[in-house]
Amino acid sequence: KQEVTQIPAALSVPEGENLVLNCSFTDSAIYNLQWFRQDPGKGLTSLLLIQSSQREQTSGRLNASLDKSSGRSTLYIAASQPGDSATYLCALFMFSGGYNKLIFGAGTRLAVHP
Amino acid sequence: NAGVTQTPKFRVLKTGQSMTLLCAQDMNHEYMYWYRQDPGMGLRLIHYSVGEGTTAKGEVPDGYNVSRLKKQNFLLGLESAAPSQTSVYFCASSLAFAGGYNEQFFGPGTRLTVL
Numbered sequence: 001k002q003e004v005t006q007i008p009a010a011l012s013v014p015e016g017e018n019l020v021l022n023c024s025f026t027d028s029a030i031y032n033l034q035w036f037r038q039d040p041g042k043g044l045t046s047l048l049l050i051q052s053s054q055r056e057q058t059s060g061r062l063n064a065s066l067d068k069s070s071g072r073s074t075l076y077i078a079a080s081q082p083g084d085s086a087t088y089l090c091a092l093f094m095f096s097g098g099y100n101k102l103i104f105g106a107g108t109r110l111a112v113h114p
Numbered sequence: 115n116a117g118v119t120q121t122p123k124f125r126v127l128k129t130g131q132s133m134t135l136l137c138a139q140d141m142n143h144e145y146m147y148w149y150r151q152d153p154g155m156g157l158r159l160i161h162y163s164v165g166e167g168t169t170a171k172g173e174v175p176d177g178y179n180v181s182r183l184k185k186q187n188f189l190l191g192l193e194s195a196a197p198s199q200t201s202v203y204f205c206a207s208s209l210a211f212a213g214g215y216n217e218q219f220f221g222p223g224t225r226l227t228v229l
Contacts, residue, residue: 004156032215043118043204043220044157051215089156093215099170100211102218104156 002027002096006089006105013080013112021075021108023090028068031100035064035075036089038107044089048075080112116140118221120205126227127195135190135224137205144210146188147172147218148180150201157204163188164210195228202226 003026013019023033032051036044048057048064050073056065063076073090087107094103121136137146144165149157159172163182177199179191188207192199203224209216 009154034217041223041225043222044206045220046217049215049217091156097173099162099172100215101159101162101172102157104158106154106156 002092002094002103004090004092004103004105006108008108009106010109011111013110015080015082015112015114017080017112018076018078019080019110021077021088021110023073023075023105025071025073025092025103027094027096028071030068030092030094032093033064033066033073034091034093034102035062035073036091038087038089040086047088077110080110082112082114085110085112118205118207118219120203120221120224122224123222124225126229127192128229129196131195132191132193133195133226134192135203135205135226137188137190137207137221138186139188139205139207139219140186141207141219142185143207143219144185145208145216145218146182147206147208148178148188148190149204149206150174151204151223152201160190160203195226197228200226200228 034049035047050066061078089107091102091104147162148160161180166185205221206218208218
């Protein structure tokens, strides 16, 4: 059974720091990995999608990497800002239990203070 | 273009009461999903639908029923609510899976408390 772990569970940093969020998974038979942002009381916003054949994706100050062989992905946020404060979720898309599905980690809650 | 909308945003129920959560999407997506999110856990799939008139069980379907009578709507029903169903419920939709992943778009969520 696929297990997705996100470390740390919570993180508080001063504005301007570069930071790394980690996502690890136990089954490498995935189609892709996706990073989402969740603001309090809001839905999920997709940040980056990495296909299983890719190593990384970049969007602005965000860079996500994927190493299937080691079962790890990282989300790198450069020059963090207070507006980056949110919960970040990683999710794997794979065929499991008879159907295709997204399997989510529990998230990392990020607070960036001025 | 509203995307994915959910009704209601908040609800408090007593044990044993019933209710229906409504999800609507205006993107002409074939697939729709219902998830629940509990503290300290990721989202878990309750039920999903791959087209109008079809539904299927996800990871945690017990205690819930769904219907997809119209392509744009996906209803989640609780026939007899239990405190264990206190959660935040998210609806999502996507284009059909055709050999490649199509991004799921999420609604804002419904916060349900069962007393």
